[in-house]
Amino acid sequence: MTNRLILCVLLVIISPWLLAKELILLHTNDFHGHIQQEGKYAGAAKIAAFVKEIKAQHPAVLLLDAGDAISGTPVSSMFEGEPIFDVMNAMGYDVGLIGNHEFDHGYKKIERFRAIANHPLLTANALGPDGALLGDAPYLLRNLDGIRVGIIGLITETAPTLFSPTGNEGLTFLNPADRLSELVPMLRPKTDVLILLSHIGHEAELVLAEQFQDLDLIIGGHSHTLVQHPVRVGKTLVAQANHYGSHLGLIKIKVPDAGQGPLDIQGDLIAANELPDGDPATQALVSSYEAKVEDQVDIKIAVIRKNYSKIALQPILEDILAEAIGADLGYYNRTGIRDVLSEGDVTARMIWNLEPFGNTLVKLTLSGADLLILLSQEPTLHHAANAIDPERRYQLATNSFIASHATLAFGDAITAVDTGILVRDILIQQIKAKGLQ
Template sequence: MEELKSLNRRTFIKQSFALGAVAAFGTLPLDVLATDKQVRLTILHTNDVHSRIEPFPLDGSRHQGLGGVARRSTLINSIRKTEKNVLLLDAGDMFQGTPYFNMFEGKLELELMSKLGYDAGTFGNHEFDNGIQGLAKHLHIANFPFLTANYDFTGTLLEGKTKEYLIIEKGGLRVGLTGVGIDVEGLVDPNSHRGMTYLDPIPVVNRVAKFLKEEKKCDLVICLSHLGYAYEDDKVSDLKLAASTRHVDIILGGHTHTFLDEPTRIKDLDGKEVWINQVGFAGIRLGRLDVVFNKATGKKNIVASQYTVDKQFDGLVNV
């Protein structure tokens, strides 16, 4: 019977994505979770958009017709009309992948993300494709911060232009955010990251997350990660990060372009559950986590869902 339930669930997920619908995963339906004693925080997230401004062309390829910033804007705006407390986050590699990056050097991506109302992001390795100088040149266009706790930019043009953490208050909740990136050695030209020091993300996240939870009294700690979902070797991944840290509630990942049909749950060093999610690449999907806090007990429930960004979201938008 259990196998039948699992099969039906997978079939439902597959059909939902094919229709561009939202598929939800959790223990309780969202309408049940919302009560007067509870606050719901809606977290929307992307990763590895790779300068995919327009949808994939209708050329018979695997992802033809999917994605597009205008569609994502329509979807995000519709969610904001129905939800009071919304965060929009990105886990890196916003640059590189289409001629838009070659032509505008990242300016267009930063302008559009700002207009979409992103609250925070982190850097992926492709953010350094034009070097630290190229990134620093246009970073001021973004009206939201980039969180890079394990990149030390001391003595470079990026010194003081990123943050280790950010605290956002939504609906009376204190949400702490931090961000970590992959070691770019071997991924980009050495001259492109000259002067930047890479720090082991595990002790960094342990330190920052403890600070956010214990000293800053955050109700929720989110880590934006461009480490990658999982590896066969001992390289630090999102799975390894979750199992090796404390005080992190959610990891929103990138780099490996992993399409997770539902978040992975890993026990941290204290045996507490960490939710890990990643939504592929190129803006094909928009991830969503609805976190419901009970003000009286301090407990929380999470329901995960995601949207396929396709032609159903075509329409007039202001981006």
Template sequence: METLRILHTNDLHSHFEHFPKIRRYLRQVQETAKADQVLTFDAGDFMDRSHPLSDATEGQANIQLMNDFHYDAITIGNNEGISNPHAVLERLFDQADFPVLLANLREEDGSWPAWAKNYQILKTKKGTRIALVGLTAAYPLTYGPNHWQIKMLGETMDQVLPEIAGKYDCLILLTHVGLRMDQWLAKHYPEIDLIVGGHSHTLLEKGIKQGHTWITQTGKWGNYVGDISLEIGDDHRIVSIKPTTVAVAGLPSEDGDEAEIAGLYSRGQKMLQERLVARLPEKFHEDKLAAVDVSLEAIADFAGTDLAMLSTGLFLTPFKSGVINQFDLQHALPHPMHVVRSTLLGRDLWRLVMEVEKNRHFLEHYPLVGMSFRGKIFGQVYYKGIKYDPLTRNVYVNGQLLDPAKEYRIAVLDHYVLIPFFPTLAIVGENEFLFPQFLREVVAGYLSRKYPVKKESDLIEERTASFPS
């Protein structure tokens, strides 16, 4: 009889406040477990650029910290694959001490990424062959513009299973596809013994079993660590799988934890504060609507449109007057969202505005979670170039009554295409996802051009020139 312990994490999202406790727990089990062997996996979304250190280092700080967790393999989530520009993902794992398994992502030309394997056959100390396959959520609308080919799950499994046939005794998937798709995989590919999953932030405290397959997830943000006990017979077949989870809040703290956590934040904050963006005039001082207005200008300029829309809940803080830096913008707009240029016929633009206006009061205080949103409430929607008359229900575009048969282009966010409140965008919009810049990077670029940071000598010269001679 062979015994294994499988430790696993998912959807850590750069919640470094839990990393000291997670690291100690993983090391303790890895070093003292009575099992024949301990394996440690992560199921993706380990980084989130809403943390200043992840943003400042483009995820390299995450890799350094994860190396201390001694993972045997990981897969990636959408935060690594979509929220990062193509070039950043290409070099993200240069210093990683663990393999990245990802069977359903290719380079634009169809070749394998140099940093990933589609599967791995791991042989235990007692000779059991474990096939590990990694899968991430298949989002062609956003992977495509980021110069990747993403493969559907069924297509991928139908390709990889014949490749590994006869090479394994146990089949384990590392997936970042969500519980519903994990269940689909278990139903359609019953040869899977265990799925270590993520993406839907589902806490399965004792796992769930569908048919032959066990499915596990640990929720989100490092609140829990997965800990699975496996028994394997002398014939190398699995006898039992017993999943459980450990609440990180219940693990003991140690002196130095808080200092480490604060140090990671302040290190990223300092790096971002050194990167100056713009010198904003007094009108921006603590005025959130001024931030919204200039951001509407920014995304419209970036998308090459006259029209734009944004919601106030995106702005966690207003902008300030004077010199602002990348930390100020990262703090105000932490969301890993991208601008979308949507082309709509006038009648469909009218319907989009009606959807906004119908939901306006509901959304103003609606607590929104997910879809790249890092705020608390959706907030109020503001337009650029669009006016709505509630008495007549007429919509005016740049001062002219909307033409139902005319094509219009509006700058929105991928977030608005994905949430359910504005279905017109997803159903009839011709949507171009604009990569690689985030929303805050688009805003930063616009502000730096419109309100450039000038040298002190230039400012003195301007002030001197303004005095009468």
């Protein structure tokens, strides 16, 4: 073969790559109000700085969030999630998603989030009492540098078990696979890159990837899973960027100019300490919000001599609740414990991060049999379960989230008395008075 022939053959092989355009996706999920840099969490300003850099260098970049942007820090809780969407505007989000925690202040609040956010909040399967979708749109179609991008938004069908029923009456959550069966065939011919932005959880997202091979990519959330490189399921990749802004996902998709589907998808997670210094404008906005809460939360309340995991904290928090109202025992659901405590100073802010929801303390009176059903919702056997007599009646101290779900499930078989006192305030008072034991 002559050199010229070899060159021609090589060009034929690599020409789709030479002609390829590149779409860059940056993604977060389960940010949970962590706009301020703190420990492993990057904070909004560092993420914003990186996003600005990439957007300045490339013509086709999207910043996506896969839901649960709010609830997790005092600044989110005190202002009912609103500052988070304002800060997300400064970060330059192009598209967001309604997660289960976006219902923490009642579904009507989502309208307010939509009004604040400059980016659309997607949902293709969460419906209000009137039967209308609760987001800005079920999907988004964008053309970036000639690349036709489709993004479908879906939330877990189990959402109603994850937020308080109060303020969230009459909602419907459609089956994600059913919605994809309708939307994927409709959107595939119109798109070069078809993405599912999902708040369903990594395991379930892997199953959806297997079922819907016409999706190029699933950008996931909800399970707070650290997926360092997107997992390949057949032709579909599944990504997720841990939680709380500890990482920013970066995905590069090479798309042939002819628009015959993506050639190559590569993804990685960038850890907080690998991100550049914070964007000053974003940091100024974050600081202005944080200044409104600092006086109330950056107060030392105790010192602890070891680390406490969520599993270790559960019985301690339960005892505090039980003691506060003289109940037989306490129940604090482990998924409601939103942070761990580390050796050293404990501040009120740390208790806010642990209990961001503003739940109140409720005394439930119920049979041992019903109590056992309640405790069986835990991911592992509850430490008190073996000692419970199904025949006896118990007074249980718990939070209003558990109490409202128990009332729905058991009806008149139980009585619930809401003290109206915030669980967070009780925890802060007790830990301040007695430390953690």
